Amino acid sequence: MPSVSPVQLTSYLRPGSVWLDVDAADKAALLRAVADCLAAAGPPLDPQTVADLLTARERLASTGVGHGVAIPHASVATIETPRLCLLRVRAAIDFDAIDAAPVRLVVGVLAPPNAQALHLRLLARVARLVQAPLMREALLAAHSADDAYSLIDAADSGRAPEPVHGA
Numbered sequence: 001m002p003s004v005s006p007v008q009l010t011s012y013l014r015p016g017s018v019w020l021d022v023d024a025a026d027k028a029a030l031l032r033a034v035a036d037c038l039a040a041a042g043p044p045l046d047p048q049t050v051a052d053l054l055t056a057r058e059r060l061a062s063t064g065v066g067h068g069v070a071i072p073h074a075s076v077a078t079i080e081t082p083r084l085c086l087l088r089v090r091a092a093i094d095f096d097a098i099d100a101a102p103v104r105l106v107v108g109v110l111a112p113p114n115a116q117a118l119h120l121r122l123l124a125r126v127a128r129l130v131q132a133p134l135m136r137e138a139l140l141a142a143h144s145a146d147d148a149y150s151l152i153d154a155a156d157s158g159r160a161p162e163p164v165h166g167a
Helices: 027-039 047-060 113-131 133-141 145-156
Strands: 013-022 064-066 073-075 083-093 103-111
Touching: 013 027, 013 145, 027 047, 027 083, 027 103, 047 073, 047 103, 064 113, 073 113, 083 133, 083 145, 103 113, 103 133, 113 133, 133 145
Parallel strands: 013 083, 073 103
Antiparallel strands: 083 103
16 A cells, blocks of 8 residues: 655645734634635635635534644635645634634635645644644744744645644
């Protein structure tokens, strides 16, 4: 059986799609912010359409995966390649997560319907990445969007973040 190489998140995450200290009053506002970020992450999409798709997916089950992380995702027929965004929320938001912990980190994923296997591989890769305590701490402590993007890039290259002290 051939091995499948790990998916590189930075192949689908643009530096401009990392937004830090996002203000959102609630889950709906946070999903709209994710939609805005994803809609602008390539050839423009209608942010309301993206928000509607994310919200519809969220109604099936919360994408709050625990430890203060959510991974809202949807399929969008009008894109050719997946898109990712990373948002760090200024104040934690109740997201109906599986562990009931409020969310501070959100990785949004959009993929075309004909890329279901890649969509699932991206979700799995994101989940593994943000479930690692050192990575979560490092992303929460990042001083800039460039720093946060560099952390993801380093993880793609197999380099783990250093422990965060005093954060």
